[in-house]
Amino acid sequence: MRLSGISYRVGSELWLRDIDLALAAGGINVLLGATLAGKTTLLRIMAGLDRPTEGRLLDGDRDLTGVPVRKRNVAMVYQQFINYPSLTVYENIASPLRVARKSESEIRTRVTQLAETLRLTQFLSRYPAELSGGQQQRTALARALAKDAELLLLDEPLINLDYKLREELRTELTQLFAGGRTTVVYATTEPLEALQLGGHTTLLAAGRVLQSGPTLEVFRRPSSLEAARAFSDPPLNIIPAHVLDSVRLPTTQTPASEIVLGIRAHEFSLAAAPGQAALSGRVELAEISGSETFIHLARDDVRLVAQIPGVHDLPLNEPCTLYVRPASLYGFDRSGRLLFAPES
Amino acid sequence: MALIDLEDVGHRYAGAADAWALRPMTMTWNDGGAYALLGPSGCGKTTLLNIISGLIAPTRGKVLFDGRDVTTLPPEARNIAQVFQFPVVYDTMTVFDNLAFPLRNRGWDTARLRLRVEEVADILELRADLGRRARALSADQKQKISLGRGLVRPDVAAVLFDEPLTVIDPHLKWLLRRKLKQIHEQLKLSLLYVTHDQTEALTFADQVVVMSQGEMVQIGTPEQLFETPAHRFVGHFIGSPGMNFLPCEWRSGAATLAGVRVETSSKQAPPSGATLSIGVRPEYLELAATPGPNAVPVRIAAIRDQGIQTMVQLEVGASLAWAKLRNAGVALPSTAAFARLPPARCALYADERRVP
Numbered sequence: 001m002r003l004s005g006i007s008y009r010v011g012s013e014l015w016l017r018d019i020d021l022a023l024a025a026g027g028i029n030v031l032l033g034a035t036l037a038g039k040t041t042l043l044r045i046m047a048g049l050d051r052p053t054e055g056r057l058l059d060g061d062r063d064l065t066g067v068p069v070r071k072r073n074v075a076m077v078y079q080q081f082i083n084y085p086s087l088t089v090y091e092n093i094a095s096p097l098r099v100a101r102k103s104e105s106e107i108r109t110r111v112t113q114l115a116e117t118l119r120l121t122q123f124l125s126r127y128p129a130e131l132s133g134g135q136q137q138r139t140a141l142a143r144a145l146a147k148d149a150e151l152l153l154l155d156e157p158l159i160n161l162d163y164k165l166r167e168e169l170r171t172e173l174t175q176l177f178a179g180g181r182t183t184v185v186y187a188t189t190e191p192l193e194a195l196q197l198g199g200h201t202t203l204l205a206a207g208r209v210l211q212s213g214p215t216l217e218v219f220r221r222p223s224s225l226e227a228a229r230a231f232s233d234p235p236l237n238i239i240p241a242h243v244l245d246s247v248r249l250p251t252t253q254t255p256a257s258e259i260v261l262g263i264r265a266h267e268f269s270l271a272a273a274p275g276q277a278a279l280s281g282r283v284e285l286a287e288i289s290g291s292e293t294f295i296h297l298a299r300d301d302v303r304l305v306a307q308i309p310g311v312h313d314l315p316l317n318e319p320c321t322l323y324v325r326p327a328s329l330y331g332f333d334r335s336g337r338l339l340f341a342p343e344s
Numbered sequence: 345m346a347l348i349d350l351e352d353v354g355h356r357y358a359g360a361a362d363a364w365a366l367r368p369m370t371m372t373w374n375d376g377g378a379y380a381l382l383g384p385s386g387c388g389k390t391t392l393l394n395i396i397s398g399l400i401a402p403t404r405g406k407v408l409f410d411g412r413d414v415t416t417l418p419p420e421a422r423n424i425a426q427v428f429q430f431p432v433v434y435d436t437m438t439v440f441d442n443l444a445f446p447l448r449n450r451g452w453d454t455a456r457l458r459l460r461v462e463e464v465a466d467i468l469e470l471r472a473d474l475g476r477r478a479r480a481l482s483a484d485q486k487q488k489i490s491l492g493r494g495l496v497r498p499d500v501a502a503v504l505f506d507e508p509l510t511v512i513d514p515h516l517k518w519l520l521r522r523k524l525k526q527i528h529e530q531l532k533l534s535l536l537y538v539t540h541d542q543t544e545a546l547t548f549a550d551q552v553v554v555m556s557q558g559e560m561v562q563i564g565t566p567e568q569l570f571e572t573p574a575h576r577f578v579g580h581f582i583g584s585p586g587m588n589f590l591p592c593e594w595r596s597g598a599a600t601l602a603g604v605r606v607e608t609s610s611k612q613a614p615p616s617g618a619t620l621s622i623g624v625r626p627e628y629l630e631l632a633a634t635p636g637p638n639a640v641p642v643r644i645a646a647i648r649d650q651g652i653q654t655m656v657q658l659e660v661g662a663s664l665a666w667a668k669l670r671n672a673g674v675a676l677p678s679t680a681a682f683a684r685l686p687p688a689r690c691a692l693y694a695d696e697r698r699v700p
Contacts, residue, residue: 264652294518311546
């Protein structure tokens with residue numbers, strides 16, 4: 001599927017502007033962007049729920065623009081857990097197969113198999129209201145998969161789940177989608193989720209595509225400061241180049257005074273190593289995420305976030321030094337264009 | 345502030361006669377401590393909070409505030425403050441009046457009241473908004489007012505928080521987490537915080553109580569929960585992904601995994617007949633090309649480059665384990681055939697419990 005020059009206008013507001021995008025067939029396509037970036041609007045257009053103001057939706061040579069959702073082979077899963085409340089889990093999963101008039105034995109085989117993949121086997125005779133949030137969302141996912149659609153659209157499907165469940169389901173989904181024939185589009189606000197899903201990623205901001213490509217390529221080589229920020233969590237550390245005046249930067253035409261450096265939080269360490277640059281400051285907060293510590297460091301007018309493996313309980317307001325390899329620095333010019341990126 | 349004791353407190357909901365929502369437990373909450381109750385939905389953490397606040401009278405046991413039995417007293421008679429998931433503010437009042445409300449109710453004089461409201465407003469960065477009506481504020485700001493109202497009374501026995509950052513946008517969450525931590529350092533109130541989010545719990549609390557299926561499975565500092573989980577559930581729930589548990593055997597006085605004798609931090613012998621496993625965090629598994637002490641043979645089943653880290657899935661005997669490698673200029677040993685378990689970083693688990 002290809003989107004060509006898609007714009008979407010609501011009143012005087014342009015919600016999507018001039019979007020060109022080719023989806024990788026049979027793979028995961030992540031739409032990564034903050035709330036209101038246009039992810040849901042774009043998914044609805046892909047599904048045929050909304051018609052773009054301008055532009056076309058193409059499937060090979062076929063123009064899908066304006067073909068309603070009923071006539072398309074599409075399945076969609078939303079943030080909220082949407083199931084048929086009066087049907088059992090079994091019948092919920094079976095419902096698209098019944099619409100497609102599959103035989104009873106085909107239905108049984110497919111439902112059993114999907115229930116096993118999504119760990120719903122023991123809940124098949126229950127009703128949605130008797131399930132936990134995670135089980136309800138797995139039911140919704142199983143129903144979407146039962147449809148065996150060419151295009152599966154997932155709109156932040158894990159957002160309303162407990163942290164640990166999210167982690168488990170994300171691993172399961174990644175395995176489930178790998179090597180399938182379904183083209184999956186997965187909208188998320190979380191950069192880490194995009195990295196874990198892999199595949200291709202399109203960065204969206206304010207209704208525009210910032211960058212699109214294989215997930216790791218976009219992550220490692222963001223084309224602009226805006227793209228680097230959109231694909232960093234914790235936020236990208238941005239400092240003027242002169243703060244690290246001892247570091248020799250890769251040669252560019254741009255004078256150092258006009259370069260801003262980007263440092264991803266995971267590139268910092270607490271232990272010094274030869275050749276590393278040091279940044280000292282005061283600990284504003286040490287946030288412990290379970291396996292990592294996010295150290296928020298205040299330094300003059302700069303605030304830094306470092307993601308350090310392990311649990312470190314650093315006292316607030318105490319001095320602290322962070323170290324970074326010069327080879328891990330990104331450089332941007334004043335207009336935000338990428339000047340240099342770490343070698344990968 | 346008060347010392348809060350739970351003596352053999354347990355709870356069953358009506359209609360669930362055989363199941364404890366909260367298994368009988370005894371626990372002391374120290375004056376001025378910052379505690380988090382952490383667990384998945386349905387683990388009993390909210391039930392426990394509601395028993396302390398007085399919203400629920402426990403089926404058995406006693407709740408004592410500074411030695412005084414408050415078990416059957418309603419919340420308003422317990423001298424506690426509460427902050428809920430969603431902001432509870434008086435829309436038509438100004439921010440100042442919202443914050444002052446709990447103090448006016450207790451007859452504080454105007455001058456003293458103003459000082460305290462301004463102190464709390466300063467900490468929460470609400471000073472500039474004191475004259476505004478609450479209605480005009482965003483959900484985040486309203487929740488800050490709720491936090492402020494919970495914290496404004498210096499004489500409360502405890503402040504109870506029930507998932508207070510649920511409605512807060514991710515980029516503001518860390519600001520408020522920092523605020524809560526500062527508040528605890530400055531105001532020295534007893535704080536009890538319920539959440540399913542490990543980051544919120546581990547960042548906020550000095551002591552985290554991990555709960556599962558109505559039971560407290562471990563109480564400890566964030567470091568203890570990460571480094572020495574007392575229970576497999578804690579190993580699994582804390583950390584991302586959770587701890588690996590590799591089934592092992594006990595042979596001639598040592599844990600044996602995939603035919604290799606593995607030294608662990610457990611000093612005692614496990615009870616006989618227990619199901620044994622070795623727990624090791626994905627962060628601590630070291631890949632190696634050649635054999636060595638405490639290194640077990642592995643086969644690499646999958647490698648996932650996730651940009652900031654590389655996850656390596658390993659087959660160890662008949663089980664699977666994750667190794668988490670940091671991508672900071674370190675190349676993955678593509679020929680890795682062994683994984684070393686650093687003795688100090690792994691432990692023996694008998695059934696669900698860590699062997700000391």
